[in-house]
Amino acid sequence: MTTSADIASVVLGIEPVDDLERHHRDDALAWLRSTDDVFRRVPPRTPPKHLVAYVVLRDEADGSILLVDHRQSGLWLPAGGHVEPGEDPADAAQREAVEELGVSAPFVDPRRSPTFITVTRTVGRPEDRHVDVSLWYVLCGSRDDALTIDERELAGARWWKQGELAAADPGRFDPHLGRLVAKAGPPARA
Numbered sequence: 001m002t003t004s005a006d007i008a009s010v011v012l013g014i015e016p017v018d019d020l021e022r023h024h025r026d027d028a029l030a031w032l033r034s035t036d037d038v039f040r041r042v043p044p045r046t047p048p049k050h051l052v053a054y055v056v057l058r059d060e061a062d063g064s065i066l067l068v069d070h071r072q073s074g075l076w077l078p079a080g081g082h083v084e085p086g087e088d089p090a091d092a093a094q095r096e097a098v099e100e101l102g103v104s105a106p107f108v109d110p111r112r113s114p115t116f117i118t119v120t121r122t123v124g125r126p127e128d129r130h131v132d133v134s135l136w137y138v139l140c141g142s143r144d145d146a147l148t149i150d151e152r153e154l155a156g157a158r159w160w161k162q163g164e165l166a167a168a169d170p171g172r173f174d175p176h177l178g179r180l181v182a183k184a185g186p187p188a189r190a
Contacts, residue, residue, distance in 0.1 A: 001086040007051065008032040010089060010135070014117050017183040024119040028133045038133075039085040044122075045130035052134040053092040054080035056115075056180065057105060057141030060187040063162060066141055067173070068100065069155040073123050076158070076173050078136065089114070093137040101157065102148025105139040108184075112137075116180045138184050 011029055016022035031049060032038065040050040056078045057066040067076040079100040083092040090112040097103055109115065116136035122129050149157050160168075162181060170178070 002088045004032045004036045004038055007038065007089065010114065011117060013113055014115075017116070017179060021117060021179070021183075025117050027119045028117060031133065039087070040082040041085065044124075044128040049131040049133060051083040051089060052080060052132040053083050053089045053096060053114075054078040054134050054136040055093050055097045055101075056136055056138045056184070057097070057101070057103070057145075058108065058138055058184065058187060059141055059143050059159060061142070063187045064143065064159040065165075065181065066101070066147075066157055066159050067177075068149065068153075068157045071153055071155050075123070076160075078174070078177075079154075079157075080134070089135045090137065093135075093139070097139060100150045100154060103141065103145050105141050105145075108138040108140055115184055116176070118174075118176045120174075120176070136180050 008029055011025060011032065014021075014025055016025055035047075037047045038051050040046065054077070058064070066079070068079050070077045079096055080093065081096045081100070083089050090107070094104065097105055114135035115138045118134045118136070119131060120134065121131055143159050147157055165173070165178065165181065
């Protein structure tokens, strides 16, 4: 059973890329010290701040990443979702990859550590808004992977090259995506 202290240990292992990520990491650590109520129990907002695992599939051949067209947010986001009570966030990332994309993929980091952390207020109806503490995991994927997307949550999925992301309207993506892409760096075989 994963505890707030276990999650805090994972968060402490994230080396911030900039002052904003450092602020988000510090915010998450203060939150984890203040409560054990970190897992969403009642959708969409109980408790009003809870843990999320993002899954960034990266094609090691060309560095592209897979994003999903999330129906509720109206944004292109990494796959992912809420960490279940007591669940290890890395296990949640792999579970979400299977549930939302139909793929089982290994972590780029063999320690199964998140690459990035963000603390953000969600979009949508005011009565549904809450704060997501998101751990971003980079997993090895391939454009050749056969995907089975969860059409209840997702309107589609697409591989994006870095140049395509840079040329697209940033308002259509998670506001922190560009920073994650820069931090994750080029793929090992690029």
